[in-house]
Amino acid sequence: MSQATSKAHQQAGSLWSSRMAFILAAVGSAVGLGNIWKFPYITGENGGGAFVLVYLACIAIVGIPVLIAEVMIGRRGGQSPVASMRELTATEGTRKGWRLIGWNGIVASFLVLSFYSVIGGWALVYVFKAASGMFTGADADAIGGTFGGMLASATDLLLWHSVFMAIVIFIVGRGIRSGMERAINTLMPLLFVLLFIMVGYAMTTGKFGEAVSFMFSPDFSKLTTEGILTALGHAAFTLSIGIGVMMAYGSYLPQKVNIARTAMTIAVLDTGVALMAGLAIFPLVFANGLEPGAGPGLIFVTLPLAFGQMSGGVIFGTLFFALLLVAALTSAISMLEPVVEWLEEHKGISRAKSALGGGLAIWLVGIGTVLSFNNLADFHPLAFIPFFEGKTIFDLLDFLVSNLMMPLGGLAIALFAGWAMKRQGLDQEIGLKGGVYSTFMFVLRFLTPAGIAVVFLYNLI
Numbered sequence: 001m002s003q004a005t006s007k008a009h010q011q012a013g014s015l016w017s018s019r020m021a022f023i024l025a026a027v028g029s030a031v032g033l034g035n036i037w038k039f040p041y042i043t044g045e046n047g048g049g050a051f052v053l054v055y056l057a058c059i060a061i062v063g064i065p066v067l068i069a070e071v072m073i074g075r076r077g078g079q080s081p082v083a084s085m086r087e088l089t090a091t092e093g094t095r096k097g098w099r100l101i102g103w104n105g106i107v108a109s110f111l112v113l114s115f116y117s118v119i120g121g122w123a124l125v126y127v128f129k130a131a132s133g134m135f136t137g138a139d140a141d142a143i144g145g146t147f148g149g150m151l152a153s154a155t156d157l158l159l160w161h162s163v164f165m166a167i168v169i170f171i172v173g174r175g176i177r178s179g180m181e182r183a184i185n186t187l188m189p190l191l192f193v194l195l196f197i198m199v200g201y202a203m204t205t206g207k208f209g210e211a212v213s214f215m216f217s218p219d220f221s222k223l224t225t226e227g228i229l230t231a232l233g234h235a236a237f238t239l240s241i242g243i244g245v246m247m248a249y250g251s252y253l254p255q256k257v258n259i260a261r262t263a264m265t266i267a268v269l270d271t272g273v274a275l276m277a278g279l280a281i282f283p284l285v286f287a288n289g290l291e292p293g294a295g296p297g298l299i300f301v302t303l304p305l306a307f308g309q310m311s312g313g314v315i316f317g318t319l320f321f322a323l324l325l326v327a328a329l330t331s332a333i334s335m336l337e338p339v340v341e342w343l344e345e346h347k348g349i350s351r352a353k354s355a356l357g358g359g360l361a362i363w364l365v366g367i368g369t370v371l372s373f374n375n376l377a378d379f380h381p382l383a384f385i386p387f388f389e390g391k392t393i394f395d396l397l398d399f400l401v402s403n404l405m406m407p408l409g410g411l412a413i414a415l416f417a418g419w420a421m422k423r424q425g426l427d428q429e430i431g432l433k434g435g436v437y438s439t440f441m442f443v444l445r446f447l448t449p450a451g452i453a454v455v456f457l458y459n460l461i
């Protein structure tokens with residue numbers, strides 16, 4: 001077992017050649033569909049400003065402390081999430097129950113990838129749609145129709161889901177990490193540039209002010225308790241925390257790297273991308289008389305409208321969806337990693353076979369999400385529970401992983417790092433001193449758990 005572990009570690013040992021390499025990979029994981037697809041549509045569904053404010057508070061109080069703690073646990077454990085937690089519970093002399101953190105990670109990353117891949121498939125189709133020039137001059141109805149048509153076809157969605165999963169399996173199976181590093185290195189800055197261009201375009205629509213006030217002037221009457229839970233879940237989702245992904249990545253982090261500073265950089269970049277996506281999208285929503293609460297289709301309906309009207313729109317549009325695809329891929333890869341590492345370690349299967357086997361199982365479960373948008377759109381498996389009434393398979397999976405497993409995983413990580421681990425280990429790892437360190441520990445031990453607990457209790461009542 002320990003042999004398999006060190007082997008798994010070695011294969012990726014070349015991974016983080018530097019702090020920068022880790023930042024890029026972690027940002028690659030963090031920045032994804034969550035920022036550009038999910039953040040705008042859940043902000044729209046939850047009424048804007050108040051939701052954004054709660055989301056930012058969740059990033060600060062829960063997201064950043066848990067990210068620091070999770071990377072720290074990963075580096076200290078030095079193996080896959082399950083093995084790291086097994087080792088740490090032994091060396092730190094804590095209860096064995098904490099090991100559930102590792103298992104929660106394997107199961108959650110399995111489930112999240114099953115639906116993430118389907119949405120990744122949408123990004124993939126939209127690269128081709130944008131390149132074909134079909135959006136040029138098209139109106140909101142035509143573009144909405146294109147999106148609706150795509151969703152209605154189970155075979156199309158299945159095809160793109162399959163292609164997306166195949167790419168992920170291929171990359172993870174080969175373990176071509178240095179290639180990924182270099183790709184992320186150039187593609188992420190490009191994504192930023194394109195987002196800037198989109199925000200610039202959005203400013204010309206005359207509705208930029210309305211969008212800014214939609215996003216930033218809070219109207220708390222629009223905020224529901226489920227909205228607060230969504231904000232908390234999204235803070236975890238967007239930073240890729242609570243499910244062992246950052247733990248796995250942290251296990252390859254050189255000892256000299258300052259975890260706290262690195263985590264801040266990741267969180268700031270990630271939040272920046274999300275806010276910019278909102279500023280690019282909502283002006284278009286208002287300018288075209290669309291519904292901010294339109295749901296998962298939001299960016300696929302608004303952005304093509306803009307691309308169809310601006311000069312050079314075919315090129316910008318194609319580039320944009322290509323980058324969205326890359327952002328989705330770098331996140332998806334990080335989701336498959338814990339599953340693959342676990343299969344390698346515990347089942348003694350080769351990396352390539354682990355990626356294939358794990359990936360195929362995930363692909364299969366993903367068919368449930370594919371069907372949620374067409375043949376099974378009216379199938380609500382948990383309709384007998386009032387809260388889950390209108391939720392499809394996709395909605396339920398998203399809710400389970402994003403709103404339950406990720407925040408609760410985060411809670412367990414905060415408690416484990418803040419209360420169960422020995423202080424000495426933390427002092428060495430975190431890279432903060434004096435008052436800043438005490439403040440951080442106070443937040444991690446009290447505010448983070450209290451924040452998560454309050455949101456959950458509030459939702460239960």
Ligand code: PHE
Pocket residue numbers: 029030031032033034035112237238239240241243245331332334335
């Ligand atoms: N953070 C990614 C995004 O915003 C999603 C993700 C979740 C990636 C969990 C890895 C683990 O798209």
